[in-house]
Amino acid sequence: MPDSQPQPPSSSSPSGPAAMPPLLLCGARLTDGRTVDVRLSGGRIEAVGTAGSLTADGTRTGGTRVDLTGHLLLPAPAEPHAHPVTALSADTQGPVSYAPDAVQRRVTEAVLLQLGHGATAVRAHVRVGDVAGLGALTAVLEAARSLRGLAELTTVAMPRVLTGVAGAEARAVLRDAVKMGATVVGGCPDLDPDPTGYVEAVLEVAAEHGCPVDLHTDAADPARLARLAAMVGGLRPGVTLSPCAGLARVPADQAARTAERLAAAGVTVVCLPQGGCGTSDAGHRGSVPAGLLRAAGVRLAAGSGALRDVSNPVGRGDPLEAAYLLASGHGLSPGDAYAAVSSSARAALGLPEVRVEAGFPAELLAVRGDSLPGALSLAYSRVVVHRGRVVARTSAVREYRGSATAPEWGLPRQGRGGTT
Template structure:
């Protein structure tokens, strides 16, 4: 019997409604949810008393070729997007495939330990780097087979148009033929966004691949590539999944424009992936007050019926000096800066993230995929608040990672007594 097919009982877990239950796994799915102790266990039992059981999160947007580059010789001061891009282009000239593989493997394992059993990474493809970053990520995917699902987006360089872009266009097609899962690019940064969008979408159509594009990562309210993408999909009947990441400019536009664009995006079936950590860091550095937040129009997109997911994006690289490889961080920022409820924020990094990636989403109920996270907490709010919480991660019905934290306080010195030389009438500081 394959290990994923073996029955596994998750005993004494807490469900979202506050009740406790036993959750029975088998064949990569949840087979039953029963009252605690109601059925005799078959197979292995893992006692998860004190843990809240949730659908596992996913990471729908990261950059494993850039991750953990904080040690390279680059300007470490505050930067905006353009200067971060320049720093990255300089740094990538000396990066080896082994270095990319090792950093990506470390980041993927950190994300897995946090609960993400599916990851989508953009990696640069073009004449400057060839396909070496894609090849490095393919090796990471092989090394982690059975522990998590890793998707690779071929993020193609400029130029793309005309004779000057021929080699980059060819390398994009080669990357897809060699195992990249989706077409990536940033058409809004081209001098002719419409023509660049045509090239990316037509390549995806010809290669029968989904699309995940960086769209309107700017505070320029005149940047309307998201609407153009929706029009392209609706006009062509594009049959593959489409994600639009960032979409920052939508948060700066007039309410009527936002409403119209959100309705178009919903009709086109496009998922929007917001990346709060990096965009809050990069955007609006030189903007006079009032300073915009650098997030897309999350509430309006959700109200229109758009799938809105959230990703961690960059971590400890020229684009973001921080990042803790934890979808809970993105969810927390959606609560604090995006004003979502904790449950809606967690949905953005779990079910919505998986739908944006073309994966099956589920719940803690029979028939759902056994992609699960058990976290030591009693509520979703508690899980988001406590970044150190103990976690157990399940992929395809089996335990793939468990984290336990230990905390203890030393006993005070029995000879120590509070100071008695304070002036009269004072008290201990609070």
Template sequence: MLLQNARLSDGSTADVRLDGDRIAEVRPAGASAEAGALDLTGYVLLGAPAEPHAHLDKALTADRVHVQAGDLDSAIEAWHEHRRTLTVEDVARRAEAAARTCLSRGATAVRTHVDVGEGIELRAARALIEVRERLRPLMDIQVVALTYPLAGPAGAENRELLRGALQLGVDVVGGAPHIDADPVGHIRVCLDLAAEFERPVDLHMDEHMRPLSMDLADLARMTAAGLPQPVTASHCVSLGLQSAAVQDRLAGDVARAGLAVISCPATNLHLQARDVRTATPRGITALKALLDAGVTVAGGGDNVQDFFHPLGCGDPLHTAGLLVLGGQLDIPTAYRLVSEGAREAIGLPAAVIAPGRPAELLAVAGGSLQEVVATATEDRFVFRRGRLVERTRVLREDITSPDQGGLDA
């Protein structure tokens, strides 16, 4: 397949030839004409983004219960009560709809956490594995089993459920040490299970505004010797509350341990610091310190219209925009976090437009990277493994000319 006249992120215009699941050639636009080529005039062609942190089991439930307080603890309490009512069929239906939305926005890979625990047991995990297999021809889905507490006698039942989820076929060991009375014990359980089952680890870390509590430091220490399995730390909110010196020191520890970090600006801007009325903190991790230290950093959308964030839309371009606004990153860096960084954080090769690289591509209507991040139009082509898998068109009609005014009522 030949993609003609595509605007690249550096402003140049190119023809890009795909051969199987790889990019075969990138050359200046107009070098030759070819029957059957796809003309991308008016579109910006980018390496496809990924969604590195989602909760598809919770997706599309925002209208079921109103979480009045709006903070993380209230959302967790309401969700744990509601999840008792969920069936495999309900979870699978909503998860597939949300996954297809992510794909239509360009995310050819999604890592989704799924609750296992009292009240939901393994039902949601079964549903997400079912969706993963059904959508395998269209996209890559990784399923992370999430539960807490895990340490000590209080975590005994959840440890068995987590083991059961791994035996069932989930891809990644998950957890949330900051919600456990013994965070270090929680981390140890996750690392031990990851070693036993030879699975990666992806933990919710420090999703709170307590500056004196940073389990990320323990995770970096416990993985400093290196592990065979990749380890990812999601959220890491309290790192952003530290002094510059502490941020730099811990970012260096994270880099040396080989940890990846995923920031989820939409949900954390929504949930965190609701009781702080003056100079409200942003609830976003220390992005610049981590990037300067050489850490693999990604941007995730997190929740899609659920108890934790009613406005999540599954669009990496929206996440990139929030990384610019909330994280004060420049636009190319923000897009890199939702594309190359996101894919690397979940163990996939970066999708960049160069010969020999994976043909995972997103074409968005617009004239520049700045414009497509700003507008986030849904007018897009999505390519996975060299094949067009999604096409969304946007129809705009100018009903009146400037000299006609508006329509009569």
């Protein structure tokens, strides 16, 4: 399955979507069954019309065309829960290196892999203080600059402890991280000797700087999760909790009551259907009961979590795999499952809504297939659009060989094979 990954643009590349010529996506299928042309300009969707009704340039010149015949066109996914600092390190002998060049290399490769899957926006959870200091964050911010124009990479600053003697220094580091460019504050209160004090410290820094909050918790303690939801409920900007997989290990009635409290608090829960999380010491796999949360009215998004690190050495970082697992194993409809990795994930990151309609941001994913269920089960060939231009392509060709009807390898013919 060939996969050609884009390279970060040089500093001399034109900046801003306005510099790009108009782009026409031709013959794409939408989830409502229509086949359309979609014209993109200035980083937004300029027009959507019946297939064959639009030109590439509109009233201008220099437009280009991309043939999407046989592809389903969707709002692009976003990745709300990535750990690119430790990504691609599963085979590392000894401790993972936090040297800035090593971190920047891993982060860049991880984001490009996820971009190839369709995620045009990634939220990176970055450890600050203790072992990593601020060096890892510096490397991630540098990677974000080098990836500008290909994908949007934002960061969550995550200290390990925030209470006690060590916590005083960590709180200063957290404030420095925000000043450096981290746009979200968070961490894993389960790892602090005083989880409540940890959350209070995070909320204090968030209030000082007007930052969103993203907290990790996996504890199988509904009371603790309910207290956490009560503490952060109503905070603006919003609060994200993840992965909350501990709810799967408690009796159903307790999980249901906790889900109701999460819904009342207005928090977003980011589940990880693939399992694995780069910040938890618990060693637990599995995922939150997504169907139960949705039934309770919880805002539910999904991420792909660890990408081939010690937490999940075979993690793919593929949002469509997360959607597939939600649909196949958690009872969500294909539409709701895809929304968890696209519209809900974008909302969790504070990004504008995307629809395949005029006026919306040109953040799009074309997947070979004619329906969403088919796309989720066989999502091999993909075309990714970020800020109105194609930034990644993945193509796959499937061939069949039979001794009687197809004695030679060659181009697939109808009934014998095809591109998927």
